[in-house]
Amino acid sequence: TQLLEQSPQFLSIQEGENLTVYCNSSSVFSSLQWYRQEPGEGPVLLVTVVTGGEVKKLKRLTFQFGDARKDSSLHITAAQPGDTGLYLCAGVADMRFGAGTRLTVKP
Amino acid sequence: KAGVTQTPRYLIKTRGQQVTLSCSPISGHRSVSWYQQTPGQGLQFLFEYFSETQRNKGNFPGRFSGRQFSNSRSEMNVSTLELGDSALYLCASSLSGRQGRGELFFGEGSRLTVL
Numbered sequence: 202t203q204l205l206e207q208s209p210q211f212l213s214i215q216e217g218e219n220l221t222v223y224c225n226s227s228s229v230f231s232s233l234q235w236y237r238q239e240p241g242e243g244p245v246l247l248v249t250v251v252t253g254g255e256v257k258k259l260k261r262l263t264f265q266f267g268d269a270r271k272d273s274s275l276h277i278t279a280a281q282p283g284d285t286g287l288y289l290c291a292g293v294a295d296m297r298f299g300a301g302t303r304l305t306v307k308p
Numbered sequence: 309k310a311g312v313t314q315t316p317r318y319l320i321k322t323r324g325q326q327v328t329l330s331c332s333p334i335s336g337h338r339s340v341s342w343y344q345q346t347p348g349q350g351l352q353f354l355f356e357y358f359s360e361t362q363r364n365k366g367n368f369p370g371r372f373s374g375r376q377f378s379n380s381r382s383e384m385n386v387s388t389l390e391l392g393d394s395a396l397y398l399c400a401s402s403l404s405g406r407q408g409r410g411e412l413f414f415g416e417g418s419r420l421t422v423l
Contacts, residue, residue: 234411243312243398243414244351289351296341296364296412300350 205290205299213305217279222302224290225272231294233273235264238287238301247275249293280306310334312401312415320421326387329418333380333401340382341412342374345396354397357382386420394422 204227214220224233232251236244248257250266250273257264261284263276277284289301313332321327333340341356341364353366357376374384380401386393396417404410 236412241416243400243416244412245414246411249411291412293410295353296356297353298343298351 205292205297207288207290207299207302209302210300211303211305213307214280216281216306216308218306219276219278220280220304221274221276222288222304223272223274224299226292228271230266230270230273230292232292233266233270234291234293235273235275236289236291236298238289239285244287244289277304280304282306282308312399312413314397314399314415314418316418317416318419318421320423321389322423323389323391325389326385327389327420328383328385329397329399329420331382331384331399331401331415333382333399334403334413337401337403337413338380339402339404339410340376340380341400341402342382342384343398343400344368345398345417346394351398354384389422391422394420396420 206225208223234249235247238244248264253268253270255266261278265274285306287301287303289298291298315330339358342354344352355374356364360376371387376382396419398414398417400412400414402410402412
């Protein structure tokens with residue numbers, strides 16, 4: 202079973218700041234997904250990355266998959282209060298999730 | 309298109325009791341998986357069902373069990389409840405027929421409190 206570590210565990214920033222959160226694995230991902238969970242709701246898929254070195258952009262969010270497919274990062278540019286939530290990475294093959302990064306963006 | 313529906317949304321039980329949670333997947337989705345979410349442990353995988361068969365199981369004790377019906381609806385049961393079972397239980401459905409592939413669509417969860 203793949204062990205997924207996410208960092209930081211908590212992050213509190215001001216509106217307009219940039220941030221990066223990380224997801225690391227003890228072994229190679231076949232593919233990886235990022236989800237965001239808002240209070241009182243279930244997680245919602247943001248992106249799936251499959252190829253080593255892949256970069257995907259979703260508006261102000263940039264996702265990168267490491268060349269060796271053992272790590273991934275999520276970068277948010279000019280964070281907004283609406284970005285507040287729990288960001289989770291998941292290994293697609295075994296359906297396991299990391300513990301998440303809880304992001305708070307203050308207006 | 310209706311999303312994943314979980315019932316009940318909230319429930320309170322006492323130690324030693326048992327509980328059954330229900331999940332109705334998105335129409336056409338045959339894979340249903342269950343997760344336990346707690347502040348300290350994050351999202352922990354319980355099990356996955358596909359076409360009424362459990363095809364993947366997490367590292368939980370035998371007190372946690374589940375099943376899936378022919379209409380893809382799923383239930384999970386926890387017997388002999390312990391205080392540590394207090395958590396948000398999330399159900400997710402997926403269209404993909406291949407284990408662990410595709411997007412997971414989550415319900416809003418069932419929040420269980422054990423007193």
